[in-house]
Amino acid sequence: MRQPLIAGNWKMNKTPEEGVAFINELKENFPKTDAEAVITPTALAITAMQEAAKGTDIKIGAQNAHFEDAGAFTGEISPQSLASIEVPYVIVGHSERRDIFHETDEDVNKKTKAILDHGMTPIICVGESLETREAGKDQEWVAGQVKAALANLSDEEVSKTVIAYEPVWAIGTGKTASADDAETMIAHIREVVFEVAGQEASDAVRILYGGSVKPANVAELLAKDNIDGALVGGASLEVDSYTALLTGGVA
Numbered sequence: 001m002r003q004p005l006i007a008g009n010w011k012m013n014k015t016p017e018e019g020v021a022f023i024n025e026l027k028e029n030f031p032k033t034d035a036e037a038v039i040t041p042t043a044l045a046i047t048a049m050q051e052a053a054k055g056t057d058i059k060i061g062a063q064n065a066h067f068e069d070a071g072a073f074t075g076e077i078s079p080q081s082l083a084s085i086e087v088p089y090v091i092v093g094h095s096e097r098r099d100i101f102h103e104t105d106e107d108v109n110k111k112t113k114a115i116l117d118h119g120m121t122p123i124i125c126v127g128e129s130l131e132t133r134e135a136g137k138d139q140e141w142v143a144g145q146v147k148a149a150l151a152n153l154s155d156e157e158v159s160k161t162v163i164a165y166e167p168v169w170a171i172g173t174g175k176t177a178s179a180d181d182a183e184t185m186i187a188h189i190r191e192v193v194f195e196v197a198g199q200e201a202s203d204a205v206r207i208l209y210g211g212s213v214k215p216a217n218v219a220e221l222l223a224k225d226n227i228d229g230a231l232v233g234g235a236s237l238e239v240d241s242y243t244a245l246l247t248g249g250v251a
């Protein structure tokens with residue numbers, strides 16, 4: 001069975017101090033849940049939040065990493081450094097990284113490889129724009145992103161990845177893909193994983209939905225066969241709504 005994963009992507013929000021306060025409050029209110037709880041704060045907040053989360057089931061991930069371990073890459077985050085402080089998950093290829101910072105499919109593939117090489121788990125983001133969806137090319141587009149991200153990985157490496165389907169038009173807009181539409185795309189992604197890495201990998205790989213997930217819609221999404229969790233922006237910033245997501249939400 002695939003364990004559900006509720007990953008909070010904080011983007012460029014909260015100071016380290018605010019992050020620690022969040023963890024302290026979350027620890028006191030941590031619910032009984034089958035889900036794995038991961039928060040990815042800004043890089044500067046990771047160590048302080050790890051310290052605050054010590055001895056709990058709360059994991060602290062990262063939002064980005066370069067594909068090289070070291071070198072002349074001003075402002076970048078080394079995957080080797082993230083591994084050295086035992087960061088378990090790293091988000092790769094978020095649409096904001098692709099759109100604003102011009103990350104290509106090739107970058108996403110190299111980063112995925114680097115993260116796996118350091119024993120960490122990449123959360124690989126894919127998703128189509130509204131224009132692509134309206135042109136009926138969404139499945140083809142997303143399949144292309146998935147294949148590019150997983151290129152040259154062994155089947156075993158593919159099975160260790162997490163993929164997050166985040167339609168660009170649903171991020172931060174309040175528009176969620178319907179649970180049926182999300183399930184259709186995520187089943188398609190699982191089929192693509194089967195094509196590139198076989199049955200075991202496609203059974204093992206966890207595929208999340210992201211884009212305006214809230215306590216009010218998470219249960220319907222997670223009830224779908226192929227949806228293994230959520231990558232959540234806005235609703236992960238407050239302890240109340242994050243704990244509600246961990247327990248399957250409230251209407």
Ligand SMILES: O=C(CO)COP(=O)(O)O
Pocket residue numbers: 009094166170171172173174210211212213231232233234235
């Ligand atoms: O981009 C997202 C998570 O990575 C989704 O953000 P929202 O949940 O705020 O729409």
